[in-house]
Amino acid sequence: MDIYSLTPLILAIPFAMFLFIGLLGTKFKPVVSGILGTSGLAAVFILSLLTAYRYFWVDGMADHTYRMFVAAETTWLTFTEKLIIKGGVLIDPISVMMLIVVSTVSLMVHIYSIGYMKGEKGFERFFAFLSLFTFSMMGLVVAPNIFQMYIFWELVGVSSFLLIGFYYQKPSAVAASKKAFIVTRFADLGFLIGILILSYINGTFDFLSITSPEGIAVTKNSGLTFLGFSAATWAMMLIFMGGAGKSAMFPLHIWLPDAMEGPTPVSALIHAATMVVAGVYLVARLFPLYYFTNPNTLHLIAYIGGFTSLFAAVIACTQYDIKRILAYSTLSQIGYMILSLGVSGYGGEEGLGYMASMFHLFTHAMFKALLFLGAGSIIHAVHSNYMNDMGGLRKYLPITHFTFLIACITIAGIPGFSAFYSKDEILVAAFHHDKILFGIELFVAGLTAFYMFRLYFNVFWGADRHYHHTPHESPYVMTIPLIFLALASVLAGYLPFSEFISSDYRPFETEMHYNIAIPSVLVGLIGIAIAWLLYRKVNNAPDKIVKSLGFLHTSAFNKFYIDEIYLFITKKILFNLVSRPVAWFDRHIVDGTMNGIAWTIEYTSEKIKGFQSGQLQQYALVFVSGAVFFLLVFLYLFFN
């Protein structure tokens, strides 16, 4: 059986699970939903693995170049001869890689959730939404045209909204879900406009033709301009705006830390490993277009990524909520990926940044999912999100401790663990392209090591806190995914990634760059050492440092007041200057006209309703006088 023709099942199975669990889940015991969802995902995982095996090891290559082809396609809507919207499955190296990432993390999260969500109200609902999310994310990564990508892009937004607001009785969760939805939706507006411009220029939605050399030429030479930029630049910038919203790049990052109100497995799946890298994936998908038509936009993208990674890393050093620290860490790591795409060239060794970005996406998905699931296990044990309520947990949670340590070492970029390899490639790419960005990223690497080990030492070392009950290790159903992801975090680095993924689809060789790897490892070690000195034992040194930093620390702790700036702009400026006048116009002019018409009619009918008196003889009198009147009129007319 041809595995490629089975790829639509990767979409169909989670969707069927969503419908089944969503409609009938409450008819069975909760655990049935969990097992159903998980087994569906296991099938998807196996299918993805088979597809990847077939593609990368059997017949993906033709002429030393990976093929890009549509494995299955169906026409969904035909508006006109040119405007046709299709749905299908696109197979190319990055989509197959994303299939692996999404299905692996999603499967682990499903297994983990059976333990983590046990006894929660809405267990079935949770699994239904997880399936919906997996379906949407799969649809996004395999989209063969940009319109399908947009549809699934919105669907992942919806599932993210539903899952962040899973504890809908909690006002903060509701607010966070709304915030996430509105911010990403706002960014998607740009995305949609970008899609429309791009497909207007090209006359097609298909990635195959848009990113082909002819498509690039068409885009480049469209000749349309607006406000001094070409239409192609506008399109690519607006499309990146959508990507920046979903990937929470500065200044649209504000929703991601709040999204941590959702259950922890959701944070691991959606807000660390899969959905938030959709923006990276989008830029990678359209990379040739960016590179050949808009090098300046790509430059901007690199700087946005670099700035976000620095900005988020600084905030992460000051936070106390462990999930928020991880969220800012995610922002920072996605910044790395975006930067890496931004500094990439095209083809072979030049395209190192592209490959490094995808590589980091892959390893980050594994270790960040592990970190979140580990954090979930900690929260499960101590029933708090705050670092101050934790300490000395290594005795109570041996497996969580061990896997968490592995993840921390990985993210710190210590050799032998996966992120070392991917981060090294990113730094090399940045070094060749832009020394400033390289400097920033090197510094961020140190910060990353510092804040992760700050978290690690605070939680697992230090003094015991007063716990309500002795913390206990999580059940196997939760620790097995941790162990699996820990293995993946270590081993993913040994994949010869450049053999599989490159900007021009031709495999190339990479080598270690010791002149860059050694400084980055040293910086990481310095970060760990500082964290070790400050947080290994309980002491007052951190407080002193905080005091001496004064305003710098306060503003970083308050996330540089970005939320407040947004609130100021929306509440004070937009609401007062735009919304209120519009509301006044609506209430007084539009509604006033309608109410006036209704009032006039009512008043008139009130006045004339007395004619219908119910008195038979009045009617008769009117009738007779009418008849007489007409008689007289006719007499006058005919006999005059």
Place this chain on the structure above:
Amino acid sequence: MNTLVPLSFFLIVSTAMFFIGIWGFIIRRNLITILMSVELILNSVNLNFVVFNRILFPDHFQGLFFSLFVVAIAAAEASVAIAIIINIYRRFSTIEVDSVNEMKY
């Protein structure tokens, strides 16, 4: 046919009957009286039929038969009307037409 009575006499009588009927229909409050006024109107028309038939087409009988026809219809109508009046009486305990004014706004 004798022409002792001129045509205008018949017409004056029938017109008088007609307007007396209209007047009674509008003025009287008693439903029975109103019904009687309606009969007056009908019969004034009958009178016209008969007279004009006699004067204009003495060899034909359409007008004559038509007036008989109207009499028959009037009898049927009276029976229905009286049935209605009885029902009104049962419901409102009166046959004063101005108290039967439920069909107003």
